[in-house]
Amino acid sequence: MKLSGNTVFITGGGSGIGRSLAEAFHKLGNKVIISGRRRASLEDVVAANPGMTAIELDVTDPASIEAAAARLIAEHPDLNVLINNAGIMLPDRAVGRIDDKVLVDTVTTNLIGPIRMSSALIEHLKGRDDAVIAYTSSVLGFVPMAVTAVYSATKAAIHSYALSQRFLLKDAGIRVLEIAPPWVRTDLMNSREAEEAMPLDAFIAETMAVLGTDVDEVLVEAAKTFRANVGPDEHALVNGFNEHASALFAGA
Incomplete structure (x- = not known):
């Protein structure tokens, strides 16, 4: 993807990977908007990075997502990059009774939230040059960690969703x-x-x-062994399957 001259919106930008990605894009001359639930954390990031802006967003709340999307389109009409980074990781007990709050919070934050956020902005992004939708998944989507079974499952689901969305948007001018x-x-x-x-x-x-290259999956060297567990021909298989399915259901 293009690394400068973008308007980038990053969810979960108040700490961790989200904050560091935001600061990296900011240093490269991009306009960066971060979001999160904790106003104090957002204010700290913005104060440390003059020119960066922030909006409060709860990715578990559909109304919050719709409000954030409307504000982004109104205040930043040149928005062309969405990075769905917000997520939570909690231990669970797949060996026994799963805590229902852990289950629902994890799935809502890590899977439903990014899908809703992308859905809220996708029509806007179709009209932008160099448009990108990015998802922060995890190597645990390829090789699950048993003590965080639900988290690992959400990341596997995000990987699957990205594969489908990439196929469907291949002619729409949006890179996934x-x-x-x-x-x-x-x-x-x-x-x-x-x-x-x-x-x-x-x-x-x-x-x-790696983001500055033309790859669809952004993997550092330490992640490649985990990714290889799935096999090197996954994309060809997924694309071939979907081409065939599209032809089968074209008249349905």
Whole structure:
């Protein structure tokens, strides 16, 4: 994707990967708008990055998403990049009775929220040059971690959704990208001090370099072993299957 001259909206931009991506795009001369539920965190990011702006958004609330989309289109009509980054990661117990709040919160935040956000902006993005919809998934979408089974399942679902949306938008002028981080030092699962996790600044530097290429899946080196678990021919298989299905159902 083009790395400068964009107007970029990033959900979950108040901390972690979202904040660091926002700051990286900001430094490259993009207009950046971040969002999140915690006003104080957003204000801290904006104060540290003059020229960046922020809006409050709860991705679990359909009304909040619609209001944010309307405001973005009105105040930033040149918006051409959406990065669906907001997410939560909580341990669960697939071995026993799942806590229903953990289940619903995780699925709503990690899967339904990004789909709703993309849906709210997709018609606007179809009219923009160099339009991009990106999703932050995880290598756990390819190789699930059993103690976070629901989280891993939502990331697998986001990967699947991105594959479908990429196929459907291939002639609409919108690129659909998937950023699949490995274990990174963030606040998720108290990983900020984890020695085995990838330093956040190193992850962002490598990710931005890959984003500047023409790939659809943004993978740092540490993520590639996990991605290879699915097999190298997935895209050809998915595209071939959908071409065939489109022909079958064209007259339905």
